[in-house]
Amino acid sequence: MGRALDDLRVGWRQRQLWGHLGWQDIRQRYRRSVLGPIWITISMAVTAVALGILYAGLFGNALEDQLPYILVGFIVWAFISGCIIEGADVFIANEGLIKHLPAPISVHVYRLVWRQSLLFAHNLIVYAVMLLIFPQDLDWSSLLAIPAFVLIALNGAWVALFLGMASARFRDLNPIVGSIVQLTFFLTPIVWIYEDFLNSENPAIAERARWAEINPALHFIEFIRRPMLGQEQVWRHWYVVLAITVIGWLITLWALRRYRARVSYWV
Structure with a gap:
């Protein structure tokens, strides 16, 4: 276990390395592009606005309620799904560096989370514009x-570390993870407002809506979206996220202790 923890500690100390690599990933992806990563922001904004208008009409909600809800949901989901999908490929994609660069494997996970954090920061431009068009009741609790974002990033790190090791050993896991993430998107209240169903006058609909609490992604979305929209905090979301964080890291540390040395052979 000491070596596993040392891997995380030494990897964290090499911030200059993974920070530079994460920034270069974005620059390389959008080389010779005028707008660069802003294209991701534009694409997400167009999709969110289109879905906001569509679902506001379908559910009979006011656009000033539906659109901010979807926009913030998309911003947070982009970070979460990026950590999961790219995390499953984090060691396979860095095969050359793992075999030739004497560095802890956690460096590649930190690089991934840092890259997703930079993209998240770019997407906050949409959030800022949304606040200008649809002002929210923000206060100090926001x-x-x-x-909340720090907790999501911590969970993104253990998920990427755990899935990265598992996918390096079992290559069929990658497409499975992608399919599960896509399915989870539809089961998570990102484009539909959870509380509208929970407070429905139809008891059957309200009862079915409570089953959504089983979905861990609901808690990760809600506990950061509510302060970003100036809504009252629901503390059970925090409790669930904190429990998942602790349990997830304990399992990942156990896996890191047993299989860290084998990653370079698996890739």
Whole structure:
């Protein structure tokens, strides 16, 4: 276990390395592009606006309620899904560096989370524009979005580390993860407002809506979206996220202790 923890500690100390690599990933992806990563922001904004208008009409909600809800949901989901999908490929994609660069394998996970954080920061431009068009009742409690994002990033790190090792050993896991993430998107209240169904006058609909609490992604979306929209905090989302964070890291540390040395052979 000491070596596993050392891998994480030494990898964290090499911030200059993975910070530079993460920034170069974005520059390389959008080389010779005028707008660069802003294209991701534009694409996400167009999709969110289109779905906001569509679902506002379908559910009979006001656009000023539906659109901010979807926009913030998309921003957070982009970070979460990026950590999961790219995390499953994190060691396979860095095969050359793992075999020739004497560095802890956690460096590649930190690089991934840092890259997703930069993209998240770019997407916050849409959030800022949304606040200008649809002002929200933000107060000091909205600053809870900062520790909420830190918790999401911590979970993104253990998910990428765990799935990265598992996918390096079992290559069929990659497409499975992609399919599960796509399915989870539809099961998570990103484009549909969870509380509308929960407070439905139809008892059957309200009862079925409570089953959505089983979905861990609901808690990860809600506990950061609510402060970003100036809504009252629901603390059970925090409790669930904290429990998942602790349990996830314990399992990942156990896997890192047993299989860290084998990653270079698996890739």
